[in-house]
Amino acid sequence: MIFEYFMQGLDIVLNWNSLIAILFGVAWGTIGGMIPGINATIAMALLLPFTWGMDPVVALMMLSGVYCGGEYGGSIPAILIGTPGTNAAACTVLDGYELHKQGKTGLALFTSLNASVFGGIVGATALVFLAIPLANVALAFGPAEYFALAALGLTMICSLGEKNVFKGILAGFLGILVSTVGFDPFAGVPRFTFDILSLASGFEMVPLMMGLYAITEMFKQSQAVVGNDGFVLKAETNTKFPSWKETKPLVFPASWAAALGVVIGAMPGAGATAAAFISYSEAKRWSKNPDSFGKGNPIGVAVPEAANNAVTGGALVPLLALGIPGSNSTAIMLGALMIHNVAPGPLLFQKTPEIPYSIFVSLFFANFFMFFIGYLCIKFAIKMTNISKPALIAVIMALVFTGSFAYSGEIFSMGVALSFGLFGLGMRYFGLPHTATVLGFVLGFIMEANLRRALIISEGSYSGVFASSLISSLLLGLAIVSVVFSFYRGYKSSQKSGKAAAL
Amino acid sequence: MFKRNTLLMFLTLGLIALMIITVGCGAKAPAPAPAPAPAPASSPEPAKEEKPAWPQKEVEIVYHSKAGSGGDIFLRAMGKAVEPALGKAFVVNNMPGAAGATAWNYVAKAKPDGHTILGISSTLITAPLINKMPVNFMSFEPVAMMFIDPMVIFVPADSPFKTLADIVDAAKKNPGKQKWAGGTPGELGVVAGRELMKAAGFKVALVPFEGGGDAAVSVLGGHLDAGIGEYAEIASSVEAGKLRIIVAFNKMPTNQEIPTVAEEGYPDVDVRKLRGVVATKGTPPEVIDALVKVMKTAYDDPSFRKYFESNNLIPEFAAKEDFLKVMELQHEQIKASLEN
Numbered sequence: 001m002i003f004e005y006f007m008q009g010l011d012i013v014l015n016w017n018s019l020i021a022i023l024f025g026v027a028w029g030t031i032g033g034m035i036p037g038i039n040a041t042i043a044m045a046l047l048l049p050f051t052w053g054m055d056p057v058v059a060l061m062m063l064s065g066v067y068c069g070g071e072y073g074g075s076i077p078a079i080l081i082g083t084p085g086t087n088a089a090a091c092t093v094l095d096g097y098e099l100h101k102q103g104k105t106g107l108a109l110f111t112s113l114n115a116s117v118f119g120g121i122v123g124a125t126a127l128v129f130l131a132i133p134l135a136n137v138a139l140a141f142g143p144a145e146y147f148a149l150a151a152l153g154l155t156m157i158c159s160l161g162e163k164n165v166f167k168g169i170l171a172g173f174l175g176i177l178v179s180t181v182g183f184d185p186f187a188g189v190p191r192f193t194f195d196i197l198s199l200a201s202g203f204e205m206v207p208l209m210m211g212l213y214a215i216t217e218m219f220k221q222s223q224a225v226v227g228n229d230g231f232v233l234k235a236e237t238n239t240k241f242p243s244w245k246e247t248k249p250l251v252f253p254a255s256w257a258a259a260l261g262v263v264i265g266a267m268p269g270a271g272a273t274a275a276a277f278i279s280y281s282e283a284k285r286w287s288k289n290p291d292s293f294g295k296g297n298p299i300g301v302a303v304p305e306a307a308n309n310a311v312t313g314g315a316l317v318p319l320l321a322l323g324i325p326g327s328n329s330t331a332i333m334l335g336a337l338m339i340h341n342v343a344p345g346p347l348l349f350q351k352t353p354e355i356p357y358s359i360f361v362s363l364f365f366a367n368f369f370m371f372f373i374g375y376l377c378i379k380f381a382i383k384m385t386n387i388s389k390p391a392l393i394a395v396i397m398a399l400v401f402t403g404s405f406a407y408s409g410e411i412f413s414m415g416v417a418l419s420f421g422l423f424g425l426g427m428r429y430f431g432l433p434h435t436a437t438v439l440g441f442v443l444g445f446i447m448e449a450n451l452r453r454a455l456i457i458s459e460g461s462y463s464g465v466f467a468s469s470l471i472s473s474l475l476l477g478l479a480i481v482s483v484v485f486s487f488y489r490g491y492k493s494s495q496k497s498g499k500a501a502a503l
Numbered sequence: 504m505f506k507r508n509t510l511l512m513f514l515t516l517g518l519i520a521l522m523i524i525t526v527g528c529g530a531k532a533p534a535p536a537p538a539p540a541p542a543p544a545s546s547p548e549p550a551k552e553e554k555p556a557w558p559q560k561e562v563e564i565v566y567h568s569k570a571g572s573g574g575d576i577f578l579r580a581m582g583k584a585v586e587p588a589l590g591k592a593f594v595v596n597n598m599p600g601a602a603g604a605t606a607w608n609y610v611a612k613a614k615p616d617g618h619t620i621l622g623i624s625s626t627l628i629t630a631p632l633i634n635k636m637p638v639n640f641m642s643f644e645p646v647a648m649m650f651i652d653p654m655v656i657f658v659p660a661d662s663p664f665k666t667l668a669d670i671v672d673a674a675k676k677n678p679g680k681q682k683w684a685g686g687t688p689g690e691l692g693v694v695a696g697r698e699l700m701k702a703a704g705f706k707v708a709l710v711p712f713e714g715g716g717d718a719a720v721s722v723l724g725g726h727l728d729a730g731i732g733e734y735a736e737i738a739s740s741v742e743a744g745k746l747r748i749i750v751a752f753n754k755m756p757t758n759q760e761i762p763t764v765a766e767e768g769y770p771d772v773d774v775r776k777l778r779g780v781v782a783t784k785g786t787p788p789e790v791i792d793a794l795v796k797v798m799k800t801a802y803d804d805p806s807f808r809k810y811f812e813s814n815n816l817i818p819e820f821a822a823k824e825d826f827l828k829v830m831e832l833q834h835e836q837i838k839a840s841l842e843n
Contacts, residue, residue, distance in 0.1 A: 044571070045569060045570045045571035046570070048570065048571045049570075049579070138720065138724075139720060139723055139724035139725075140724060141724070142721055142724055142726030142727075143710070143721065143726065183602070183633065183634075183687070185687040185688070185711050185713055186687075186688070186711050187688070188633060188687065188688025188689055188841055189633070190633065190634055193634070195634075195635050197601040197602060197604045197634060197635075197636060198600065198601045200601060200602035200604070200630075200633075200634045201601075201602050268714075268716050268717050268720050269714070269717050318716070318720065322719075322720065322723065322739070322740060322745075323737075323738070323739025323740060323743075324716040324719055324720055324736070324737075324739075324740070325716055326716065326720075331571075331572075331573075331716075332571045335571050335572070335573065335576045338573075338576065338810075338813070338814055339576060339580070339810075341809055341810060341813040343738065343739050343742075343813060344739060345738075345739020345740065345742065345743055346739065346740070346742075346743035346745070347739060347742050347743050348739075408599055408600040409597075409598055409599060409600050409605065410600040410601065410605060412600075412601075413600075449713070453710050453711070453712075456682065456708055456710045457682050457708075457710060457726065457727070459679075459708075
């Protein structure tokens, strides 16, 4: 029966209108993703008004194309300029930018493209065959389980401070502190806003990320450029497509990451950023060589990219199977459906199965197109790094501030971006990893809100939260083991370096 | 080599500029801030003969959430429906930021000529109560309430509760033992729950969720006993038989069979999550009247009717003072719910 519907969907996708819509959507999304400050959601929202006159199925296909392209596009600037184009690509900076600095630009960019396409296809396949079981997994996650998942993801901060466990923890806790600014959804009062209305709903993700990554990085690069005669930096870069030998060791971790991405994507409220970070930290945890992460390990590029693109398939699960959008991006798709008076949900599969199935089929095409569009974008983007550094820095700075402004339409956001840029520079000076701060910011709120929900449900008993289900006990147990292990490793390496210093 | 790079750079910048311009248009108005009054010198005596005083140009309706949000789509659909009666363009301008204050300040300070109006939801009443804001609903001239988002209490399909009486009895036996998913403090679902608890004399623990979808998933997954929220957000799960509605706070014309709290014996519980239009303070009464008339025509548009019916909105018209009364009552209800 699935096959029949699938063929029906294929029939709808295989005509010029649909194909052009998907192709355009992917191209639009990829370009949007490449621009710092425009993420998949914004790129979709921008296109939404143009879908009014379209057939709802074509509109949905185009939007899912934008969604796929956007999640991928963010990795290109992450690798080339150390600035994630989208929130979910923040994790790709860790190893991707490092690889670029080592001259392995081609390896990083094409690994990210391959991993994204792979992740996207895994996500789409899972959506076709496992939509109902995935929806059940999402339903099994209540507040206690979400808290446990976020806590496990957060343990990654311990390992981000390189040799010093405490630096990572400090930076991560700073992120959690920043996430508490704004409306307290439980007590109903503003927290740490000092009556500044622009802070009433907390710090926005986009200006914060733009500050910590882009502005910090651009400041640092300007420092390097000033007083340096290398005005046009011609790094020796290898831009070749990676060989199978280079790709083979990435397949297994990327498969895991894609599976994890699908599951996390199917959970409402978790999102692509959390999926990328959680899969990265899991890949690092289970790796035989965890120290190589963050120093230019291609697995560190493949894993988050596979995960954040697999999210696209997963995120459609709650929308199509339950009729509930799980993320901002799918909320926009819901909007597009509602305009055409099509209500998504379980009945959609019974009443008009051609709509969900043509969306499924379009995801495969979108990922297929993404490979070619991504390939062109890469060829094009690599050249940009040969442009004179000062010009590039100036352009990026202008883009970053425009992006921060456009997101909320407030001058205040530009101030936020600049402040976090300076703050990030200070953090670099003290060796505090800003990725830990972003991770704390992303997961801190999920963790806090769900812990407080779980505590209301368990009537204030912490042991009730811990033991509310097998899932939460397991995840929290793993989190504790992981923290203890990080401390032990930190202790061992400090002993070693202490000995080395003594000698 | 250099030439090619330069070309590439310009191409890229062109593409990027295109994107940024589109972003700019999406986030900000195509229309600049309060435009200079049209023709101050040409006619000292306003042309009363055949041309109406309003609208002389496009009408800009400002809204406090992002493009693509539910409220934004609603306004765009409504805009299409009123354009024939308006005779001019109806432009939606999204001004997110500062918890709504950006949009509200903009309209509060606009020229009071009815060309810049504000689309509102109950957020205009809630947000100023939570944050210290220089504006609230009283800073505007009420035009019309257009719709109500029906609020309902829902349970998983296999829940032992069948009626509101079951829930109330169980809650009275074990106060605070039932856990309900609801919105954040000040949100209308929480307000509705509180009003009902006060009227019926029972107590349950409300678990705040920020998005209606997350709350519904938690109830679907059996983590909570019941939920309270907008019908539109759970409609598809209800149709599929996964969630069951116990009671609604507002009578739905498309779902007559769902009992309301009034029918279940609590007629004093009056909570209406509203959507409407207000104008800048000082807008001349004849312009307000013209606006009211134009807004009323929206219901007649067949495609808009299909939109609001399939989105489960209840058309409920209340103009000017009547609208103000609804908002005042809601203000008191939200204030009381925030105090404890």
